[in-house]
Amino acid sequence: MEGNVLITAEEIERRVKELAEEISRDYQDKEPLLVCVLKGGVIFLADLVRHLTIPVNMDFMAVSSYGQSTVTSGQVRILKDLDTSIEGRHVLLVEDIVDTGLTLSYLCDILLARDPASLKVCTLLDKAARRRVKVPVDYVGFEVPNVFLVGYGLDYRERYRELPYIARLEAEPEEE
Numbered sequence: 001m002e003g004n005v006l007i008t009a010e011e012i013e014r015r016v017k018e019l020a021e022e023i024s025r026d027y028q029d030k031e032p033l034l035v036c037v038l039k040g041g042v043i044f045l046a047d048l049v050r051h052l053t054i055p056v057n058m059d060f061m062a063v064s065s066y067g068q069s070t071v072t073s074g075q076v077r078i079l080k081d082l083d084t085s086i087e088g089r090h091v092l093l094v095e096d097i098v099d100t101g102l103t104l105s106y107l108c109d110i111l112l113a114r115d116p117a118s119l120k121v122c123t124l125l126d127k128a129a130r131r132r133v134k135v136p137v138d139y140v141g142f143e144v145p146n147v148f149l150v151g152y153g154l155d156y157r158e159r160y161r162e163l164p165y166i167a168r169l170e171a172e173p174e175e176e
Contacts, residue, residue: 003170004168005165011142012124019139032057033091034056035059035111041094044124059084062080063107076102076107086115087115088115089116095123096125096152097124097144100133102132121137124142125141125144149166149167150163150168
């Protein structure tokens, strides 16, 4: 897997620190609620919050649009909803990767209907070449090519999340 590394652990660490500095500046007088999309976003969130210099709260959502496939079905299901009300809160949605935009668009619609004071999106990876829906992404770690990626929270059938870097999967999975 190491031969297919696209983004090293050191590059990730440096960029996450830069994102945290930017977010800390933008939310200086606020106490944002960081909403992490499970499971892929949890490693990114953990590293991000350790570099923030502002107080934050965290909550989690789990959604499914892929199932066991490697391509999105286009239908999003909420598997775990927020435990916290976001009404009047400054919400920062933390994602591992924005791909087609379908899941993010759905989540933004759901969250905006709950009347937050603001809603912004932070993603570690942006795969803009696959975008099918225009979505707002306020903080981007890295632009990535249209290849199947694993590591640093990203998985293929629940494997490879633990890798400290982002890599292209050696054998591209068949689209199901």
